[in-house]
Amino acid sequence: MQKELIKLEHISKSFDGQMVLDDLELKIHENEFVTLLGPSGCGKTTTLRILGGFVHPDTGSVIFDGQNITNMPPNKRQLNTVFQKYALFTHMTIAENIAFGLKIKNKPKSYIEDKIQYALKLVNLEGYGKRMPDSLSGGQQQRIAIARAIVNEPKVLLLDEPLGALDLKLRQEMQYELIRMKNELGITFVYVTHDQEEALTMSDTIVVMNQGYIQQIGSPESIYNEPENAFVADFIGDSNIIAATMIEDKCVEILGTRFSCVDTGFGRSRPVDVVIRPEDVELVEPENGIITGVVTHLIFKGVHYEMEVMANGFEWLVHSTVLSPVGQKVGIRVDPFNIQIMNKPESEDEEAVALEL
Amino acid sequence: MKTSTSIVKKIYVALIFIFLYAPIATLIVLSFNASKTRAKWGGFTVNWYRSLIQDETILNALGTTLLIAFLSAFAASIIGTIACIAMSGMKRRNRAILMGITNIPMLNADIVTGISLMLLFISLGLKFGFGTILLSHITFNIPYVILSVLPRMKQLNPSVYEAALDLGASPVTAFFKVTLPDLMPGILSGFLMAFTMSLDDFIITHFTKGSGINTLSTKIYTEVRKGIKPEMYALSTIIFVTVLILLFLVNIAPEKKASPDSGK
Known part of the structure; x- marks a missing residue:
């Protein structure tokens, strides 16, 4: 340094x-x-x-x-x-x-x-x-x-x-x-x-x-x-920020479905926020997905397509170079490494986070 | 149809200008009239101008007028600029109040300003003369300076002064090297306006001058009371032309200063 x-x-x-x-x-x-x-x-x-x-x-x-x-x-x-x-x-x-x-x-x-x-x-x-x-x-x-x-x-x-x-x-x-x-x-x-x-x-x-x-x-x-809270995740780039529950180390329940992740040390059954970047959401055949949903919107953005997928009651923002037309049934997969777990803010306001550089 | 309305418009404008300037034009024409009576044209002459510049009391009055105009405009420019700097740092409400107070002498009838200044000088025990005229001229000139400097002040980018500080200038250096040059066009036009107002003034000067000193306007007034001499036409013409030139300068000065080649 x-x-x-x-x-x-x-x-x-x-x-x-x-x-x-x-x-x-x-x-x-x-x-x-x-x-x-x-x-x-x-x-x-x-x-x-x-x-x-x-x-x-x-x-x-x-x-x-x-x-x-x-x-x-x-x-x-x-x-x-x-x-x-x-x-x-x-x-x-x-x-x-x-x-x-x-x-x-x-x-x-x-x-x-x-x-x-x-x-x-x-x-x-x-x-x-x-x-x-x-x-x-x-x-x-x-x-x-x-x-x-x-x-x-x-x-x-x-x-x-x-x-x-x-x-x-x-x-x-x-x-x-x-x-x-x-x-x-x-x-x-x-x-x-x-x-x-x-x-x-x-x-x-x-x-x-x-x-x-x-x-x-x-x-x-x-x-x-690795944004540390929902504010940072939301301010820097597009992201899916979802309320979730940390079941145990390396396992998080998102919208009622268990996903494996790599984070540890949040304790058991603890409410958290997860952030998943739209480019980290993989669209696969419905039978291969962890959860399934339906494409509701599609926009061509130049470098990639921007899609919204309704799954488990949440509109997932997805960036992909592969097109899935509106109305298509798709499966959603997320690499455990790409699920970022964040502590929930304690107050309504984005509170101060104690930091060590 | 269209052309007839435009002719009517032109005639209307022409009438306005005739009403505005016919008296002055008459004055200017008569100042070159060789005949002493106003009724008939006796041929072109510059004799009245010649005898005017040979008249010592008139030359004295001219000197006093110019000196007072210059000194009062100069002092008012400094005081007015300082006032603007202070006002720009004030809260909105205080600034509005101060602005209202400084505007009063401008809106006030000259005769009220003149008499009140006279009473003030008497109660202070000041000796009437050059000093009292100068003080009263400074007083009524300050609002004109503020009026022309304050808008300029509002246009200033506050970062420019901060940039000068940032580059190592002390607050005083920063003000003189950076803020003042930016304000200069406003100060200059305020100065010229004040100068014109001072040249122009009769009523306030009349009440605050005391005996033994005259400015051009009070001199003309005394002369006219004795009977109108053609020299006074010549003198009035000179004053009119001078004021016209100054007004012209006031209006073009800011633009000229803002052009990029004015710096070296």
């Missing part, structure tokens, strides 16, 4: 009496691409703004490289931010924008000049130095915002939904660009988004947040394949 760079300890913050973050704990390592993922209002942007120094937490501390920086103003922090709406200085040229931070630090002229050229090259906008920000497209402006931040050689780059205003194609292109830049620079990226696909594509670590709590921290694979 890389060296620990940032530690958030017991961070709480409320605005006008409304709790936004509640006793948040988070560790970020050197050279890590961390994504804070969650629906709007989950506290992800507030977390980022606390890191940047724009919001002061009500309680708790921010530790950066072993030093407590909770009370340090943003202009003294070794972090730089890329803002959602670019926030370029419209009365300055692109070169002046990029040079802003370096001029404040009184760097020599030739050094600044070199840095501008280097940064423009890194973001693939060589020769744009004399242009004004208004004359650039949204994607180009966002690249300049990145260039302006990275010339200051921050240890951490904070990105607040930087691709939110771009169209789909450009967004995908920029995702690859960001991964390339991160590898080239070798610095830590903390990235905020509500787009689960973006998070899965780019991150080393995803932090799923909801209502001011961290729901799960893990690699994209573990978040997708």
Whole structure:
């Protein structure tokens, strides 16, 4: 594991009496691409703004490289931010924008000049130095915002939904660009988004947040394949989330039928939630299925067909490259390995989950 | 049918403009009239303009007017801009209240503003003169600056100021390097508007000037009481043209500033 760079300890913050973050704990390592993922209002942007120094937490501390920086103003922090709406200085040229931070630090002229050229090259906008920000497209402006931040050689780059205003194609292109830049620079990226696909594509670590709590921290694979609760399963991709009963180790009763699974340690006759990804539901001949049902909907999605199968009183979402027409009787099978068992939340709200990274 | 209605429309518009500008046009024409009587045209002359610029009291009044207009507009721009910054940080309700209060001098009859300022200066024991005129002009100019800066302030992206902080600028540097340039078009048009209003003012100046000092408008008023001299036509023409140019500048300044080539 890389060296620990940032530690958030017991961070709480409320605005006008409304709790936004509640006793948040988070560790970020050197050279890590961390994504804070969650629906709007989950506290992800507030977390980022606390890191940047724009919001002061009500309680708790921010530790950066072993030093407590909770009370340090943003202009003294070794972090730089890329803002959602670019926030370029419209009365300055692109070169002046990029040079802003370096001029404040009184760097020599030739050094600044070199840095501008280097940064423009890194973001693939060589020769744009004399242009004004208004004359650039949204994607180009966002690249300049990145260039302006990275010339200051921050240890951490904070990105607040930087691709939110771009169209789909450009967004995908920029995702690859960001991964390339991160590898080239070798610095830590903390990235905020509500787009689960973006998070899965780019991150080393995803932090799923909801209502001011961290729901799960893990690699994209573990978040997708082993969600720890129904919120995470539902937020990341499509899934079948079904109330079930854990009969004993490696055996779960779903909709009245026993399925074998690989999970242990939930106890006996314990109510749980199971999540099964639609691509893990296999449609077979009725006599080979664990349960049987009837196809009720069929949509062609390009890569696969999306089908809904009514079986044991539940509409199963199924993704398959093999078509089963509406009305056909089918059997459903699920590999024990693909049944993910989750503890039921204790309250109505998605509650906090105690986490160890 | 269509053409006849459009002709009617054109005539209507023409009538409006004639009613609006005929008096001023008459004034301008008469300022070039060689004959001293208003009744007949005695040939073209610029004599009235010539004798105007040789008249020392009028030149003094012009100097005072310009100086007061400049100083009061400048002071009002600073105070108004600071007020806008404070207002943008306020809660909606407080901002609405403050906005209402600052708008009062604009809606208030000039004569009420003039007399109340006069009474205030008397009760404070201030000596009437240049200082009192300047103070009253600053007072009635501030709302015009606020009115033109506040909309600009609302358009500002708050992240821009934060971005400057993020890049290492202190709050003061960030304000002067980033926020102020963004506000500048609004401040500039507020300044020009205030300048125009100050040039234009008669009533408030009349009540707060005391004796021994005159601005152009009060000078014209005293002269006219003694009998109208053609020099006054010339002077009024100059004031009209100056105000017209300033208004023109106020309207084109923001657009010009926003164009991308204005930066270096």
